[in-house]
Amino acid sequence: MNNHADPNLDKLRNIVQKFGAHSFTSAQVAREYEDAPASAETAERFDAVLRRHAAVLGIEIVPGTSGSTVWKTA
Numbered sequence: 001m002n003n004h005a006d007p008n009l010d011k012l013r014n015i016v017q018k019f020g021a022h023s024f025t026s027a028q029v030a031r032e033y034e035d036a037p038a039s040a041e042t043a044e045r046f047d048a049v050l051r052r053h054a055a056v057l058g059i060e061i062v063p064g065t066s067g068s069t070v071w072k073t074a
Contacts, residue, residue: 007033007049009056016057016073025068026050043068 015032016024026047030038033046047069054060054074062070 007046009053012049012053013057016059016071019073021073023062023070023072025070027068029071 011033015029027038027043029050030042030046050059050071058074059071060074062072
């Protein structure tokens with residue numbers, strides 16, 4: 001994902017929907033979006049994007065998790 005370009009929200013929504021009822025991390029979303037393993041920097045960028053667009057994507061943070069942000073569908 002280019003640092004200067006906003007991600008395609010439709011593509012992000014489709015990725016999130018693939019996880020269904022299962023929880024997922026920002027790194028997993030980054031890997032799916034870029035079709036490549038996610039570096040720590042990439043995972044952080046996607047974490048910020050997911051936080052910013054959580055309501056639109058229909059996701060929320062799983063409370064009580066440590067380390068990488070864990071998400072679930074709302």
